[in-house]
Amino acid sequence: MQPFLTLYLNTSSPFARVAHVCLHETRLIEQTELRWCDPWAADSELLEINPLSRVPTLVTAEGQVLTESLLIAYYVDSISEGVSLLPEAQREAVLSLTGLGQGLMEAAFQTVIARKHQGSEADASVLGMRRVSAIERTLAALDAHPAIMGATAPTERTLDTIVVAVALAYLSFRLPAFDWENRFPALQTWYARVTDSESFILTAFE
Numbered sequence: 001m002q003p004f005l006t007l008y009l010n011t012s013s014p015f016a017r018v019a020h021v022c023l024h025e026t027r028l029i030e031q032t033e034l035r036w037c038d039p040w041a042a043d044s045e046l047l048e049i050n051p052l053s054r055v056p057t058l059v060t061a062e063g064q065v066l067t068e069s070l071l072i073a074y075y076v077d078s079i080s081e082g083v084s085l086l087p088e089a090q091r092e093a094v095l096s097l098t099g100l101g102q103g104l105m106e107a108a109f110q111t112v113i114a115r116k117h118q119g120s121e122a123d124a125s126v127l128g129m130r131r132v133s134a135i136e137r138t139l140a141a142l143d144a145h146p147a148i149m150g151a152t153a154p155t156e157r158t159l160d161t162i163v164v165a166v167a168l169a170y171l172s173f174r175l176p177a178f179d180w181e182n183r184f185p186a187l188q189t190w191y192a193r194v195t196d197s198e199s200f201i202l203t204a205f206e
């Protein structure tokens, strides 16, 4: 089958990984061409189509350029004929948990970027301390969240599950000192179940 979607991504972006996992879960990956790129490069093909030069960027069959991981996830869900990432019956709960996961991902990503450009003292700044506190509070909230607690908590890969699990994977990848895996056992049990899937294994960070 001819690809009709094009996804620009890199191997270390949590936002791009969300889009990539969504394409796997909906099986639209089979109709997607992956374009690996460096969004930080000054002169790139990505920059020609997206003035923000950020991944993920998705180009549709009609040539529309979509940015923002959650908007891309929404679009992917809208054209999916199989699995629903945003099931109607659970919509509010899914959106609520998706927001927590996205916020965790943003705080983690901004922490990484601030350290990279300003050094480790970035964490001691007012904004740095707010980010670290937000990460800590959100991990505790997730560990106690009714959708996550307990060995039988559902692990369907809806958008909320995908976003939270990618955010946790990114913390392990870039900010291992948070050691969330050992400090939040309920979350770790849930995470292990969610990520034991092709969509997560085939999109691992590098």
Ligand SMILES: N[C@@H](CCC(=O)N[C@@H](CS)C(=O)NCC(=O)O)C(=O)O
Pocket: 012, 013, 014, 015, 016, 039, 040, 052, 053, 054, 055, 056, 067, 068, 069, 070, 109
């Ligand atoms: N809110 C955006 C964030 C995307 C983003 O920040 N992507 C990063 C990689 S993780 C990027 O491409 N950064 C390059 C830049 O900002 O120049 C989303 O959800 O897609």
